[in-house]
Amino acid sequence: xxxxxxxxxxxxxxxxxxxxxxxxxxxxxxxxxxxxxxxxxxxxxxxxxxxxxxxxxxxxxxxxxxxxxxxxxxxxxxxxxxxxxxxxxxxxxxxxxxxxxxxxxxxxxxxxxxxxxxxxxxxxx
Numbered sequence: 796x797x798x799x800x801x802x803x804x805x806x807x808x809x810x811x812x813x814x815x816x817x818x819x820x821x822x823x824x825x826x827x828x829x830x831x832x833x834x835x836x837x838x839x840x841x842x843x844x845x846x847x848x849x850x851x852x853x854x855x856x857x858x859x860x861x862x863x864x865x866x867x868x869x870x871x872x873x874x875x876x877x878x879x880x881x882x883x884x885x886x887x888x889x890x891x892x893x894x895x896x897x898x899x900x901x902x903x904x905x906x907x908x909x910x911x912x913x914x915x916x917x918x919x920x
Contacts, residue, residue, distance in 0.1 A: 797829045798822065798918065799867065799896050801905035802836040802888060809851065809858065819904060819919050831867045831901065832859055835891040872898055883912035 800808070800823070807815040808823060823830055837856070843849035852858045859866065869891065877887070877894035884890055884907075893913045896903045902916040910917055 796822070796825075796827075797831065797899070797901045799831045799833060799892060799899075799901040799903050800836065800864070801892060801903060801907060801910070801919075802839050803906065804904045804919065805832055805836055805864075806840070806849075806851070808862075814906075816919075822918060823904065826863075830862075830864045832864050833867045833892055833895055834869045835888045835895075837866065839888045867895055867899070869895070870898075880913065884909045 844851055873894045877890045880890050893915050896915045902918050904918045906919050
């Protein structure tokens with residue numbers, strides 16, 4: 796399985812937060828699963844960190860590498876689809892995750908109920 800972590804799931808994983816259910820945690824930790832983090836999530840985290848709304852490791856990319864998570868760049872095709880998606884969700888970062896999952900055939904790991912409005916594979920609900 797190829798998993799794309801929503802930003803909140805990534806943050807819960809990094810903080811060992813109890814809101815991340817054991818089954819979801821096991822799916823992310825499974826060495827047979829490819830786990831990806833979008834450049835959009837890294838961008839969102841960086842913005843929130845810079846404004847003081849969030850504390851995360853300063854060496855986030857190194858931490859992701861230690862976790863064996865792959866980063867997923869944003870392509871022009873991702874951007875085009877994100878802009879064309881139905882307006883079920885107004886968060887541009889989440890819309891990008893939907894576009895990336897759609898194009899790349901990934902399962903989004905999320906607990907954001909609004910994501911279920913899209914025709915994309917989800918894990919976490």
